Amino acid sequence: MYGWHLKLLRVNLTTKKITTEDVDPKIARDYLGGRGWAIHYLYKEMDPMADALSPENMLIFATGPLTATPAPTGNRYMVITKSPLTGALAHSNSGGEFPTWMKRTGFDMYIFEGKSPEPVYLFVNEDQIELRPAAHLWGKDTHETTDILKGETSQEARVACIGPAGENLALMAAIMNDKHRAAARSGVGAVMGSKNLKAVVAMGNKNPALHNPEGMRNLSVSTSKEVGVDVKKGSNMRIYGTSYVPQVTNTLGILPTRNFLQGTFEHVDKIDGDALKNQYLIRHTPCYRCPLSCGRLTEVPDGPYKGKGEGPEYETISSLGTGCGVSNLAALVKANYLCNEYGMDTITTGMTIAAAMEMYEKGYISEEIIGMPLKFGDHDAMIAMIKLMAYNEGFGKELAQGSYRLAEKYGHPEIAVTTRKQEFPGYDPRGSQGMGLLYATSNKGASHMEGDVAYEEVFGVPVKENPLTTEGKPELVRHFENSFALMDSSGLCVFVAIRYAFNKDRMILPLRVTEMMNLTTGANYTPEEVMIAADRVYTLERMFLMKAGSTEDTLPHRMLHEPLPDGPAKGMVVELDKMLPEFYKLRGWDEKGVPTKEKLIELGLPV
Amino acid sequence: MMIRVKLIANYREALPPEAKNGVVELDVPNGTTVYDAISRFDIPLDDTSVIVLNGLTVDMNTPLVEGDMVTAFSAIAGG
Ligand code: SF4
Numbered sequence: 031m032y033g034w035h036l037k038l039l040r041v042n043l044t045t046k047k048i049t050t051e052d053v054d055p056k057i058a059r060d061y062l063g064g065r066g067w068a069i070h071y072l073y074k075e076m077d078p079m080a081d082a083l084s085p086e087n088m089l090i091f092a093t094g095p096l097t098a099t100p101a102p103t104g105n106r107y108m109v110i111t112k113s114p115l116t117g118a119l120a121h122s123n124s125g126g127e128f129p130t131w132m133k134r135t136g137f138d139m140y141i142f143e144g145k146s147p148e149p150v151y152l153f154v155n156e157d158q159i160e161l162r163p164a165a166h167l168w169g170k171d172t173h174e175t176t177d178i179l180k181g182e183t184s185q186e187a188r189v190a191c192i193g194p195a196g197e198n199l200a201l202m203a204a205i206m207n208d209k210h211r212a213a214a215r216s217g218v219g220a221v222m223g224s225k226n227l228k229a230v231v232a233m234g235n236k237n238p239a240l241h242n243p244e245g246m247r248n249l250s251v252s253t254s255k256e257v258g259v260d261v262k263k264g265s266n267m268r269i270y271g272t273s274y275v276p277q278v279t280n281t282l283g284i285l286p287t288r289n290f291l292q293g294t295f296e297h298v299d300k301i302d303g304d305a306l307k308n309q310y311l312i313r314h315t316p317c318y319r320c321p322l323s324c325g326r327l328t329e330v331p332d333g334p335y336k337g338k339g340e341g342p343e344y345e346t347i348s349s350l351g352t353g354c355g356v357s358n359l360a361a362l363v364k365a366n367y368l369c370n371e372y373g374m375d376t377i378t379t380g381m382t383i384a385a386a387m388e389m390y391e392k393g394y395i396s397e398e399i400i401g402m403p404l405k406f407g408d409h410d411a412m413i414a415m416i417k418l419m420a421y422n423e424g425f426g427k428e429l430a431q432g433s434y435r436l437a438e439k440y441g442h443p444e445i446a447v448t449t450r451k452q453e454f455p456g457y458d459p460r461g462s463q464g465m466g467l468l469y470a471t472s473n474k475g476a477s478h479m480e481g482d483v484a485y486e487e488v489f490g491v492p493v494k495e496n497p498l499t500t501e502g503k504p505e506l507v508r509h510f511e512n513s514f515a516l517m518d519s520s521g522l523c524v525f526v527a528i529r530y531a532f533n534k535d536r537m538i539l540p541l542r543v544t545e546m547m548n549l550t551t552g553a554n555y556t557p558e559e560v561m562i563a564a565d566r567v568y569t570l571e572r573m574f575l576m577k578a579g580s581t582e583d584t585l586p587h588r589m590l591h592e593p594l595p596d597g598p599a600k601g602m603v604v605e606l607d608k609m610l611p612e613f614y615k616l617r618g619w620d621e622k623g624v625p626t627k628e629k630l631i632e633l634g635l636p637v
Numbered sequence: 638m639m640i641r642v643k644l645i646a647n648y649r650e651a652l653p654p655e656a657k658n659g660v661v662e663l664d665v666p667n668g669t670t671v672y673d674a675i676s677r678f679d680i681p682l683d684d685t686s687v688i689v690l691n692g693l694t695v696d697m698n699t700p701l702v703e704g705d706m707v708t709a710f711s712a713i714a715g716g
Contacts, residue, residue: 266646266711274646274710277659281643281708282692299658303646489712490687496694598692 032241033095033551034058039137039159041152043225044085044144048159053138059553060634062519062560064094065121066567067139068110072119073570073636078577082114082217083199083224085145091132091190091230092140094521095551098133098237100250102257103523105130105318113216114224115201115378115432116450116475118580119571120216123479124190125317125523128207128232131188136236142225151191151229153183156236164228168197171371172206179231191229192219193373198422199223200430202378206370210325210340211317214375216452216474241552249545257321257526266303267525268314271324272344273303275456276352278488282497283597284461286348286454288355288406289384290447290588293458293597297357301347305359315340322526328363335364342366342376345478348456349380354387355406365413372420378432381453383415385433385445386425394440400425444587450475450580459589461599462487464495464503467609471507471583471623473571479518481511485528492528498598500605504613515571516540516564520547566633569617569625573635576624583610583623638703640665642674645710651678665701672697674707685711 036053053067061070068090080086089111096104107129113120132140135154142152149164167175172193179189190207196219203219204212222228240246266274276298279285283293299305310330316323329338342350342363350356350365369376383404389395390404397403401424404411418426428436433453437446447454452475459466464483472480483506487497495506517527520543527543544557555563575581584590589604614621618629630637643660644652652661665674671690680686688709690699701707 270646277645278687278710278712281645281689304649304659490684491712492684494687494694498693 031055031058031551032239033099033547034063035133035136035138035236035238037137038139038141039154040141040143041161042143043146043150043161043227046146046161048161050137060563061567062094062516062563063138064092064097064106064519064521065108065110065515066519066563068092068108068121069119069567069570069574071141072110073574076112078112078574079579080112082112082117082221085143085225087112087221087224089142089218089221089225089227090139093129093133093138094519095238096546097521098130099240099550100247100319101522101546101550102250102254103317103320103322103526104521105320106518106521106523107132107213108518109205109213109218111218111221112578113218113474114199114220115217116452116580118450118575118578119474120218121474121518122205122213122215122218123518124205124207124211124213125320126208126211127318128188128190128211129521130318131234132230132232133238134236135232135234140230142227145224146226149226149228151179151231152227153231154234155187156234167228169194172373173209173371175229176209179229183231184233187231187233189229189231191373192222193371193420195372195374195420196220196223197228198420198430200374200419200422201432202375202382202419202430204373204375206373210370212370212375215377215477215479219373238550240550242549246546246549249549253542254321257529267322267324269307270303271326271341273306273342273347275344276302276347279348279456282461282488283594283599284458284488284497285352286381286456286458287352289353289381289388289445290454290458291388291595293461293594293599295352298352300357301351301359301362306342306363309359310363317523320523320526324525330360330363333360335360337364337367339367339370341370345456346376346380349377349384349453350412353380353384354412356409356412357407358409361409361413365409365416368413368416372416374416374420377455378453379416379419381447382429382433382436383412385437385447386415386429388445389437389440389442394442394445447586447588448476449585452476457484457488458594458599459585459604460594460602461597462497463500463604463609464497464506466585466589466604466606467503467507467613468511470585470606470610471613473568473575479514479524481507481514482524483507483510485510498602500608504609504616507613508616511568512561512564513540515567516543516560519564519567562633566635569629569633570635572619572625581623638665638667638701639663640669640674640701640704641706642678643706643708644678644680645708648678648680648709648711651680669701670698671695671701671707674701675709680709681711687712
């Protein structure tokens, strides 16, 4: 077989038994790879009602058929598990180098089961597969852990690991790879911590064989050239990464500000991409084989926030920055570094602190409980909270449970801006209606990565949609969700894939991705088949969600009942009722959002 | 009448030196449209550019009124 190795590694952490298994070629084809394969195994083997932090939960690392191929941005992997934050499915995507190195070990996927009685890490160098003691790494941050592990294995190896936040089961813990890249959302790092698995170290030379190497090389070269032309025309991503976006969302009035109390931030010029570029940018840093290269190495050279690392990206600026009302750029950059070092999702971290700030200002939580004043804009208090969360100390214990549980505990659930208990990313859906439908229905709780219709509503990629209207949004959301399921299953990064994945005419078919999948795997997909497979993946994830009991598709109080007070979307709430019934119908789900028997049969899914 | 044009990120290179935080004030004749205002700047108006009026999605031929803000940016990917 080509593209896929059709091999998975199964590691039982309780018994320390490690086995390798072949993957059925029909399953491989029907579920594409990466995220698709993972949900197939999760659904088949795991009780969706299992406690996410118990040994019964499965933790899956999955690469796609295009990972480690010449495909530009073919450098991704997915972490799939049941989320302790949401109780729903978690699937978090990351790039960098680790995913390519993981695939070169000769396995497409690693499945972790059970729980090790003591801290361990997994070392894989092709046929040399070992669980090794990790007591000496426990308590170390992600940067130290990475350096130590490369030192004791090989500088050629690449590392994915958790930091203190994952060890302490903070529900916003991420799995970091290559120090700065994160499979961030939904608490996947806490699942890893609950299994006493500190790190995974991968190396090897088993590049996947390609069905048509020459064709793949040619297509990759021409695609890279196209991206290069794009980069020249509008080099925002290269120079700014996503840090240019606050100006865009601020203009549209959908920049989450002070826990979504506002949609515009008066100090946006102090923390935008230009401020970052002029003050702290050193150079851009790509993921493996990426012609766009949107990562950026930055440094705060001196002062109390001195440090060096990568980012921040937009989602960090809109959570730890504007979400918390913070306008001190050096402190914001430092907060981002700390989250990477402790291994934390900046979105949930920032928006949980933002919710606590609002509750403090409204008098719902006292200074005594918090241990200090916690006003919007207090960047030093914010940094103090991040540390407490990572180490599960003091008020950090409560923050580490996320904003939903915090707000509920203090009797004000309306403060939490979450769906399925997961914090919103950086697009206020009151001024971006399609995003509202997406957050409400997303199988993993609020997430832009579930099907980012902001591409159209905000960025005009590939077509500009009016963000304030609801017409046509159900179909747009459905299409984007399936498209993201495809990209996440293939091993491509959406930043680039979105540009070459689809036709301009409303992106009906993923011609380029299909071509790449065929040249790589020889599976002879038609574009229609690829989209049906993506629908199959999305629908099976929905079934997992239904069985996990997180069945209500709704939005928090603020989005449905508190109109935006400022900006171009002033006066608006999300008109979810106008979109939801049509969305269910288009998806082939019943009026409660459950996939119908007919739909399951049509997709060849278990009924 | 006075209007304002705001350019974001790399488009800022096309702004005159008096611009502050990416915003420049312009005195334009009545009847000036969104398109007219943005065409004064050396930025590529192709499928990567997004132009909004007071943060809203509008037709490029919409005539401007006193105090309007036209914003343009180039997007090849999101956040
Ligand atoms: S576009 Fe950015 S995130 Fe995506 S692969 Fe390239 S460098 Fe990595």
